[in-house]
Amino acid sequence: MNQQTALQHDSTILVVDDTEQSLNMLVELLQLEGYRILQAQYGELAILTAQTRAPELILLDIRMPGMDGYEVCRRLKADPVTSSIPIIFLSALDDTEAKVEGFHLGAVDYISKPYHSEEVLARVRTQLELGNLRRTLEQRVALRTQQLLAEVTERTQATLELMKSRQELQELSWHLEEVREAERKHLARELHDELGQVLTVQRLELKQLADQIEQPPDILRNRILGVLGMLDKVADMARNISESLRPGMLDVLGLSAAVKQHVSKFGESSGIQCSLQMNRDDFTLDSRTATAIFRILQEALTNVARHARARNVDIRLAELASELILVVEDDGCGMQQKQPGERHGFGLFGMQERVKLLGGELLIESDSGQGTRIEANFPLGVTT
Amino acid sequence: MADDHPIFRAGIRHILQPHGDIKIAAEVENGVDLVDKLRSSNFDILVLDMNMPGRNGVDLLRQVRLEAPRLPVLVLSSHKEDLYAVRTIKAGASGYLCKDFASSDLPEAIRKIAAGGKFITPRVAELIAMDMSNPVSDMLPHTLLSNREYQIFLLIVQGAGMTEIANQLNLSVKTVSTHKVRIKEKMQLSGTPDFVKYALLHGLVDDR
Numbered sequence: 001m002n003q004q005t006a007l008q009h010d011s012t013i014l015v016v017d018d019t020e021q022s023l024n025m026l027v028e029l030l031q032l033e034g035y036r037i038l039q040a041q042y043g044e045l046a047i048l049t050a051q052t053r054a055p056e057l058i059l060l061d062i063r064m065p066g067m068d069g070y071e072v073c074r075r076l077k078a079d080p081v082t083s084s085i086p087i088i089f090l091s092a093l094d095d096t097e098a099k100v101e102g103f104h105l106g107a108v109d110y111i112s113k114p115y116h117s118e119e120v121l122a123r124v125r126t127q128l129e130l131g132n133l134r135r136t137l138e139q140r141v142a143l144r145t146q147q148l149l150a151e152v153t154e155r156t157q158a159t160l161e162l163m164k165s166r167q168e169l170q171e172l173s174w175h176l177e178e179v180r181e182a183e184r185k186h187l188a189r190e191l192h193d194e195l196g197q198v199l200t201v202q203r204l205e206l207k208q209l210a211d212q213i214e215q216p217p218d219i220l221r222n223r224i225l226g227v228l229g230m231l232d233k234v235a236d237m238a239r240n241i242s243e244s245l246r247p248g249m250l251d252v253l254g255l256s257a258a259v260k261q262h263v264s265k266f267g268e269s270s271g272i273q274c275s276l277q278m279n280r281d282d283f284t285l286d287s288r289t290a291t292a293i294f295r296i297l298q299e300a301l302t303n304v305a306r307h308a309r310a311r312n313v314d315i316r317l318a319e320l321a322s323e324l325i326l327v328v329e330d331d332g333c334g335m336q337q338k339q340p341g342e343r344h345g346f347g348l349f350g351m352q353e354r355v356k357l358l359g360g361e362l363l364i365e366s367d368s369g370q371g372t373r374i375e376a377n378f379p380l381g382v383t384t
Numbered sequence: 385m386a387d388d389h390p391i392f393r394a395g396i397r398h399i400l401q402p403h404g405d406i407k408i409a410a411e412v413e414n415g416v417d418l419v420d421k422l423r424s425s426n427f428d429i430l431v432l433d434m435n436m437p438g439r440n441g442v443d444l445l446r447q448v449r450l451e452a453p454r455l456p457v458l459v460l461s462s463h464k465e466d467l468y469a470v471r472t473i474k475a476g477a478s479g480y481l482c483k484d485f486a487s488s489d490l491p492e493a494i495r496k497i498a499a500g501g502k503f504i505t506p507r508v509a510e511l512i513a514m515d516m517s518n519p520v521s522d523m524l525p526h527t528l529l530s531n532r533e534y535q536i537f538l539l540i541v542q543g544a545g546m547t548e549i550a551n552q553l554n555l556s557v558k559t560v561s562t563h564k565v566r567i568k569e570k571m572q573l574s575g576t577p578d579f580v581k582y583a584l585l586h587g588l589v590d591d592r
Contacts, residue, residue, distance in 0.1 A: 193389070193435070196462050201395045204487045208398070235484070239464070248463060252434055252441035253471045261467050279523040281474075282442075318528055320569060327528055365530055373530060 011128050012036040014055040016046040016072065017090065018064040022113070026059060026090075029117055030124065043067030047075055050082045057127055059111075062091040062098065070105060077106045086127050090115075174357055181291055184246040192242035199235040203228060247294065255283045255290040256317070259297060263315055270305045272313050272330075279318040289378065292354045293317075293326060299351050300328040300374050308332025308372060322380055323360075329373040335366040351376070387433040387460070388413040396431070396486065403491045415439040415447070422451045429498045430457045434472065442475045449476040456497045460486065469508040470515060479503025524586065525571040533570070536563045540576055541583040 013035050017023040020041070027037050038053055040046040043064060050058060058076070062069035069089060076082040089102040092113040099110045108130075109123050210224040242248065249258040256278050267274035283290070297315065304313050310332030318325050348364070351374075355362040360378035385408050387393050393411055400406050409427055412418045415438045422430075430448065434441050448457060456478040461468055469480035478497045481489055493503040504512075529537060532553075539549045546564075550557045573579060583589045 192462065197389045197392050200462065200483050200486075201391050203484065204395045204399065207487045232484070236464075239462075248435070249465070249467065252461075252463070253468065254442065257467055257471050261465060277523040277527065279525075314527070316523065316527055318523060318525070320572060323569070325528055325570065363530070365532075375530060 011057065012038060012053065012055045013124065014038045014040065014046065014049055014053070014058045016040045016043075016058065016064075016069070017061040018042060019061075022061070025115070026120070029115075029120060033121060035124075043069075043072040046072050047079075047082075050076055050085060051079065054081075055085060056131055057124060058085055058087045059090055059124070060087050060107075062089055062102070070101065073102070073105045073107060086131050088123060088127060170357060173353060177292075177354070177357065178288070181246070185251070188242040188246035188248065191238050191245070192248060195238050196235060196242070199231055199238065203231050203235070206231070250290060250294055251287075255285060255294060256281055258290075258294055259315075259317060262294070262298065263301070266301050266305070270301075272305065272310055274313050274315065276315045276317075278316070283317075283319055283324065285324070285380075289324075289358060292358055293324065293376075293378070296351050296354050296376055297326060297328065299348075300326075303348065304328070304330045304332065304372075307335075310371065319380070323377050324380055325375065325377045327373065327375050329371065331371040334368045334370050334372055335364075385410070385431045386412045386415075386418045386436065387431075388436040389433075392433075392483070396490070399487055399490055400494075406491060406494055415444050418444075419447065419451055422448065422455070427455060429494060430455055431494070432457055432459050432477075434459055434461055435463075442471060445472060445475050445477060456500070458493055458497050458503060460490075466505075466508050466511055469504070470511045473502075473504060473508065473512060474515070480508065526582070526586070526588065528570045529567060533563055533567050536560060537567050537571075537579060538583070538589065540564065540567075541579050541589050 013030055015023060015026050015030070015037060016039070017026065018041050023039060023041065027039055031037055038049050038055055040049050043066060046058070046060070049055070060069045060072060064072075069091070073087055073089075076085065076087065083106075086108040087106065088109040088111055089099075089107045090111050090113065091098060102110055108127055111120055111123055206224055206228050210221050210228065213221045213224070247258045247262065249261050259278065260276060263274050263276045266272070285293070297317075301313070301315075304310055308330045310330035313328065313330040315329075316325075316327040352362050355376050355378070358378045360376060363375040363377075364372065365375075366372040385393060385396060387396070390413075393413075397408060400408065410421055410425065412421050414436050418432075430452075432445065432448065434444060436444070439447065445457065445459065448455070457476070458479045458481060459468075459472045459477045460481050460483060461472075462483045464482050464484065472480050479493050479502055481493050481503065496503050526534065526537065535553070536549055539552070544552070546557050546560050549555075550560045553560070567579075568574065571579075571582065573582060
């Protein structure tokens with residue numbers, strides 16, 4: 001009740017009626033209830049007052065000379081400043097069509113003349129309360145909208161930053177990968193070419209020397225041949241170290257040759273029966289992609305040798321319409337049989353990273369006791 | 385003679401010195417100079433180190449073949465593995481010699497190749513023959529399918545519809561369709577009739 005009283009006292013109502021008698025009657029009635037009253041006797045003044053004084057409710061007579069109530073209503077609703085002020089139409093016209101027209105224009109209620117004081121007051125009170133509720137609600141909605149907007153902005157910002165840092169991380173991995181590969185290539189070349197060449201030449205020299213010594217006893221010749229044998233071993237060692245750093249075949253003969261060589265060596269050293277199938281003699285790839293694919297195969301086979309306890313492994317490398325696909329499938333113990341708590345090793349993580357960097361996908365199928373199947377596919381023509 | 389290591393070129397000169405019938409007409413140390421030389425002069429044989437800075441490997445050999453299709457090439461390389469020999473000879477070289485055996489075999493290899501012959505070890509010849517009889521196109525694309533994909537492939541071939549397969553394998557129809565798309569990509573086939581033909585051709589299902 002208190003609230004209602006306070007509300008009444010605070011509320012300003014604009015009463016618009018061209019008949020002075022009728023106007024005065026309404027003004028008096030409402031003032032007695034404690035409302036603040038603004039009044040206007042014709043349309044233009046009503047609009048001006050509504051715009052400048054912002055009443056909370058307008059009682060609007062329909063029949064007026066010049067601009068009638070409908071027109072006033074239309075203009076008030078068209079102006080964003082006044083469009084939300086509720087309007088109650090007043091008229092002697094007690095026909096349904098007039099009422100419908102009024103509601104159609106946006107009026108909230110309709111009071112027929114002659115007035116009954118109680119009816120007028122009741123309708124006015126209802127509309128003011130509704131208006132007040134609406135305003136409170138709008139304020140709350142506005143406030144919540146603002147909060148939500150702030151939250152959304154914050155989240156979007158966070159997501160953007162996360163994406164950015166992910167991208168940076170990925171670029172960094174690429175960079176690291178390239179630096180590492182370049183370093184290996186350099187070392188391998190130094191070992192293979194520089195050291196290897198010197199050894200080869202020394203070997204040639206010694207061989208010729210040995211051939212020139214013919215007189216018996218050929219102790220000297222045998223000793224030189226012994227040194228030659230050792231030199232051969234050193235040269236092979238240098239070659240092996242070089243090869244393990246960076247497969248020279250990848251640079252000289254390309255991916256398919258390097259894969260073939262690696263698989264055959266892997267088969268010999270691990271004792272696992274390897275079957276390799278490729279659908280190209282030569283894959284047309286840039287060196288970055290070729291290197292990455294080679295490294296993935298290498299890691300996959302290392303995993304097989306370390307963890308799978310496999311007897312056979314199938315390796316397939318195929319170029320399809322718009323992708324390259326690598327499949328490594330073993331008949332080992334599968335991944336579920338690993339020790340509890342043991343996670344996929346770094347090998348698998350490394351493979352995943354490499355595949356991701358090339359914009360590809362790594363799929364792993366592994367059932368306990370059924371072996372493991374790794375499939376990596378890379379879109380072609382995407383990387384540079 | 386094309387080799388980027390001066391010390392090795394000196395070694396070769398030394399080896400060839402006693403052989404009066406062989407003369408080193410020019411020496412280059414990278415691919416670009418090599419191509420220039422081939423354009424300006426004529427030679428009876430090229431002794432080529434494939435591992436030089438810049439353009440290298442089989443690529444370089446192919447370019448040489450384009451520039452001088454009739455010039456016989458002996459590839460001299462520090463790599464021992466037979467695969468190098470197989471690949472270089474397939475790419476058009478007339479012979480392959482590992483540098484380790486240069487002192488004993490180089491003069492003979494040069495003579496043989498200059499006379500229009502080949503210099504190939506029996507082992508490499510055997511490998512090349514094996515390579516020829518086992519062409520890469522023999523790879524069967526259904527071996528690229530995962531277990532699940534192969535299972536779905538067989539069901540499709542046996543005439544099962546998407547919904548039927550989905551129910552049988554306890555998957556959604558959408559998942560089954562995704563698998564089918566992937567099967568088509570991997571096998572490079574366009575649809576169910578092709579699946580059936582493929583399966584019958586390779587005996588993957590009973591011919592009923």
